[in-house]
Amino acid sequence: RDPWGYGNEDGPDAWHKDYPIAQGNRQSPIDIIPEEAVHDASLSPIFLSYDYCNSINIYNNGHSVIVEFDDTDDRTVIRGGPLDNAYRLKQFHFHWGGKGNHGSEHTVRGKTYASELHLVHWNAAKYKTFGEAAAGPDGLAVIAIFLEKGDEHRGLHKITDAFYMVKFKGSVADFKGFNPKILLPNSLVYWTYPGSLTTPPLHESVTWIVLKEPITVSEKQMGRFRMLLISGEEEDDRTRMENNFRPPQPLKGRKVRASSN
Ligand SMILES: C[C@@H](CNC(=O)c1ccc(S(N)(=O)=O)cc1)Cn1ccc2ccccc21
Numbered sequence: 001r002d003p004w005g006y007g008n009e010d011g012p013d014a015w016h017k018d019y020p021i022a023q024g025n026r027q028s029p030i031d032i033i034p035e036e037a038v039h040d041a042s043l044s045p046i047f048l049s050y051d052y053c054n055s056i057n058i059y060n061n062g063h064s065v066i067v068e069f070d071d072t073d074d075r076t077v078i079r080g081g082p083l084d085n086a087y088r089l090k091q092f093h094f095h096w097g098g099k100g101n102h103g104s105e106h107t108v109r110g111k112t113y114a115s116e117l118h119l120v121h122w123n124a125a126k127y128k129t130f131g132e133a134a135a136g137p138d139g140l141a142v143i144a145i146f147l148e149k150g151d152e153h154r155g156l157h158k159i160t161d162a163f164y165m166v167k168f169k170g171s172v173a174d175f176k177g178f179n180p181k182i183l184l185p186n187s188l189v190y191w192t193y194p195g196s197l198t199t200p201p202l203h204e205s206v207t208w209i210v211l212k213e214p215i216t217v218s219e220k221q222m223g224r225f226r227m228l229l230i231s232g233e234e235e236d237d238r239t240r241m242e243n244n245f246r247p248p249q250p251l252k253g254r255k256v257r258a259s260s261n
């Protein structure tokens, strides 16, 4: 039972009633102000070892569309940057808006993007399961990539072409052999800060790694996201999945660090 959503009654402003951590000290997303980010020369580059990456399935959980990976070994990990060890890729998913250029969760000096991709990794060196990691202070590392409206993204077609199979909440389909490396921008320059899951249970367990350089997607490709529904196949209503983003949360004294390369 997921009583939370993005509507007027069950949206981000109401989440604190069931999840009081929503008003915690390290909540996400945030508005990133580049001039205020601390330039940290000790921050090494992020290393993505995605070569033996293999996706398993794609599914619609009523809140987003998620591509899951086999995380039973360290074949697909990220390391370096602010991380003390390797974190395993578990899934990636998106947040997006309706028409226009809103829809991202993080913002940059108030600028919003049409969508934001989250690559979710967990600290398998320290935690036995993803669920445990998701509740631990250094359990997760999420790479956020902004999607800006512009030319079409050829790597995104395979994903948007699969959306018809997962139109309804609760639907899942095979989605093998997709490597998210093709969704990365040219530069891995990033901002990093300690934060949380941006959806309930809002655990404060995420080291955020937000890439500065967006990738571009076409309006037509964004339209495909908006054909996904939050309703189940058996339900009468057909409510589109859109505007599934949480607005920026108070920084509460946290430092955002900027990488140099
Ligand atoms: C943590 C929750 C599931 N939520 C997430 O995994 C999650 C991941 C990333 C983000 S975001 N938008 O910040 O990148 C938000 C939520 C429940 N849960 C607990 C154990 C568990 C095991 C498998 C699946 C879900 C599980």
Ligand SMILES: [Zn+2]
Residues within 6 Å of the ligand: 093, 094, 095, 118, 198
């Ligand atoms: Zn997310």
